[in-house]
Amino acid sequence: MDNLLRKLPIGIQTFSEIREENYLYVDKTAFVWRIANLGKPYFLSRPRRFGKSLLLSTFEAYFEGRKELFEGLAIAGMEKEWKRYPVLHLDLNAEKYDSTQRLNDILSSQLTQWELKYGKGEDEPTLSRRFSGVIRRASEQAGCGVVVLVDEYDKPLLQALGDNALLDDYRKTLKAFYGVLKSSDRYLRFVFLTGVTKFAQVSVFSDLNQLNDISLDLAYATVCGITKEELVTTFIPELERQAVANDMTPEEAIETMTRKYDGYHFHPKGAGVFNPFSVLSSFNKLEFGSYWFQTGTPTFLVELLKESEYDLRTLIDGVEAPASSFMEYRVDANNPIPLIYQSGYLTIKDYDKRFGNYLLEFPNDEVRYGFLNFLVPFYTPMKDDDQGFYIGKFVYELEHGDYDSFLTRLQAFFADFPYELNDKTERHYQVVFYLVFKLMGQFTDAEVRSARGRADAVVKTPKYIYVFEFKLNGTAEQALRQIDDKGYLIPYQSDGRELVKIGVEFSAEQRNISGWLL
Incomplete structure (x- = not known):
C-alpha cells in the first residue's frame, strides 16, 4: 500500500478490526501487558474520544489469547503464554438512558447474552445476582478467572444530570451491579473500568473500594492519547x-x-x-x-458557570486546586471546575508539591478558543454567526492603527446588550472585555491581565503594540497616567514597533465605554 495513503482508524474502536484491516495503530501494548500482569482491579478516567474503548478492546483481544493480532507489537516480546480467559465486555457508551427501565433493560440484555453462553441460574431474580452467577459459572467452566471490562461505566449517570430522581435510581442500580465485582473477587482474573468521571461522591464505587485508580499515575499518563x-x-x-x-x-x-x-x-x-x-x-x-x-457541546457546563457566577477570568488564566477538588465527580454550582476538568476542557499543567495544588488550564488552542467562542453567546449579544465578523473587524482595525474605530465598535457592542443584562455586576462587563481580547489572541499576540501592576490588555500586531488600561468610574486621563506611573510600556520599548497607549473610561451608570484618550 502507498504509505502516503495509509488507513487512519477514525471512529474505529475495535482492536481486531484495526489489525486485521491494516489500519494505522499507535502501539500501546506494552501498557496493556504491564497493567494486566501487575494488578487486577483497575479504574481509568479520561475525556471522551480519547481511546478508552480501543484500550479495552485491546485488553479483550489479549485475554482471549489472540496472539496473531499482536505480531510486530511490543507485547509480542513480553507475553510468553497467551492464555485464554472468559471475557465479559460491557459497553455502556452507545445507548440512550432516559428512564430507570431503560438502564435495567440494557443491563438485562447484556446479561442474557452472557447467560446464553455460560448458563442461567434458577434463583437469580436481580441484575446483580444474575451478574454474580454469570461470573461464577464462566470461571467454573473455563477453570480460570474471568476478565470483566466495563466501557464508560458512568454514561447513564452523565445522561441523568439535572434529573436528581433518575440520577439516584441509576446510582442505586449501578452501585449494586458494580458491587458484584468485589464479592466475586475469587472468580476474577482481571477487572478494568473506564469512564469520564469518578463518582465517588455519590457512592457508586463505595462497595468497590478495592479499585486501583490509575487516572493520575505517572506510569500510565500516556496510556491513552x-x-x-x-x-x-x-x-x-x-x-x-x-x-x-x-x-x-x-x-x-x-x-x-x-x-x-x-x-x-x-x-x-x-x-x-x-x-x-x-x-x-x-x-x-x-x-x-x-x-x-x-463532537460535544459544553452547554451544561456553561449553564453551571453562569449559575455559579464563577469568575471566568480565573478559569481562562488557570485554576489552582487540590486533586480532591477536581478528581471526584460532583455537580456543585459553587465549584464547576471538577466537571469542566473531567470533561476534558481543562488539564493538569503544573503542580505545587509544597501545598499539594495542581494548576489546571486549557490544554491547547482547539479547546481554548472552542470554549471561549462557545461562551460568547451566553455572556454577550454576539451570536454564533456574528463572532467571526466581530472579532475579525476588531483585529483588522488594530492592525491598521484605527483604534478609534476599534473602540467605537466596542462601544456599540456594549450598547447592544439586552436590557436584562444591564443589571449584571461589574464582573460581567469585565468578563466581556476579557473574552473579546482573549478571542483576538487567535489572530494577534493579545494578552489580558487581571493581576495588579500590569496593564489590563496588550495587543501586538505587525506594526503596533497597544497597551490598554480601563477605568471603571475613573477617567481616561487617570488610565493614561497609570500606564506611565506603573511603567507598562517599558517591556516593549526596545521592540521597534510603534507603541500606543490607550486610556479607556467605563461608566457604570451608562454601562458602556464613555470615553478614551490616546
Whole structure:
C-alpha cells in the first residue's frame, strides 16, 4: 500500500478490526501487558474520544489469547503464554438512558447474552445476582478467572444530570451491579473500568473500594492519547502530506499540530499527549480544524458557570486546586471546575508539591478558543454567526492603527446588550472585555491581565503594540497616567514597533465605554 495513503482508524474502536484491516495503530501494548500482569482491579478516567474503548478492546483481544493480532507489537516480546480467559465486555457508551427501565433493560440484555453462553441460574431474580452467577459459572467452566471490562461505566449517570430522581435510581442500580465485582473477587482474573468521571461522591464505587485508580499515575499518563514522540515517528507520511497541503514545512506542521492538539497532561511530570481524535481527523481532512470540540457541546457546563457566577477570568488564566477538588465527580454550582476538568476542557499543567495544588488550564488552542467562542453567546449579544465578523473587524482595525474605530465598535457592542443584562455586576462587563481580547489572541499576540501592576490588555500586531488600561468610574486621563506611573510600556520599548497607549473610561451608570484618550 502507498504509505502516503495509509488507513487512519477514525471512529474505529475495535482492536481486531484495526489489525486485521491494516489500519494505522499507535502501539500501546506494552501498557496493556504491564497493567494486566501487575494488578487486577483497575479504574481509568479520561475525556471522551480519547481511546478508552480501543484500550479495552485491546485488553479483550489479549485475554482471549489472540496472539496473531499482536505480531510486530511490543507485547509480542513480553507475553510468553497467551492464555485464554472468559471475557465479559460491557459497553455502556452507545445507548440512550432516559428512564430507570431503560438502564435495567440494557443491563438485562447484556446479561442474557452472557447467560446464553455460560448458563442461567434458577434463583437469580436481580441484575446483580444474575451478574454474580454469570461470573461464577464462566470461571467454573473455563477453570480460570474471568476478565470483566466495563466501557464508560458512568454514561447513564452523565445522561441523568439535572434529573436528581433518575440520577439516584441509576446510582442505586449501578452501585449494586458494580458491587458484584468485589464479592466475586475469587472468580476474577482481571477487572478494568473506564469512564469520564469518578463518582465517588455519590457512592457508586463505595462497595468497590478495592479499585486501583490509575487516572493520575505517572506510569500510565500516556496510556491513552498520542505523545509527541509517537506523532513524529508514527505519522511521518501524514505530517508530510499535511505540510504540503498547508504550504508549510514539516516542522511548521508539527508546531501547528502541537499548538492545536497537544497539551493534555494526566500527571504533572508525565509527557503531554495529543488528542487522538483531532490528530487523526486533521490528517484525514488535511486541515487544522476543531474536531474534538465539535463532537460535544459544553452547554451544561456553561449553564453551571453562569449559575455559579464563577469568575471566568480565573478559569481562562488557570485554576489552582487540590486533586480532591477536581478528581471526584460532583455537580456543585459553587465549584464547576471538577466537571469542566473531567470533561476534558481543562488539564493538569503544573503542580505545587509544597501545598499539594495542581494548576489546571486549557490544554491547547482547539479547546481554548472552542470554549471561549462557545461562551460568547451566553455572556454577550454576539451570536454564533456574528463572532467571526466581530472579532475579525476588531483585529483588522488594530492592525491598521484605527483604534478609534476599534473602540467605537466596542462601544456599540456594549450598547447592544439586552436590557436584562444591564443589571449584571461589574464582573460581567469585565468578563466581556476579557473574552473579546482573549478571542483576538487567535489572530494577534493579545494578552489580558487581571493581576495588579500590569496593564489590563496588550495587543501586538505587525506594526503596533497597544497597551490598554480601563477605568471603571475613573477617567481616561487617570488610565493614561497609570500606564506611565506603573511603567507598562517599558517591556516593549526596545521592540521597534510603534507603541500606543490607550486610556479607556467605563461608566457604570451608562454601562458602556464613555470615553478614551490616546
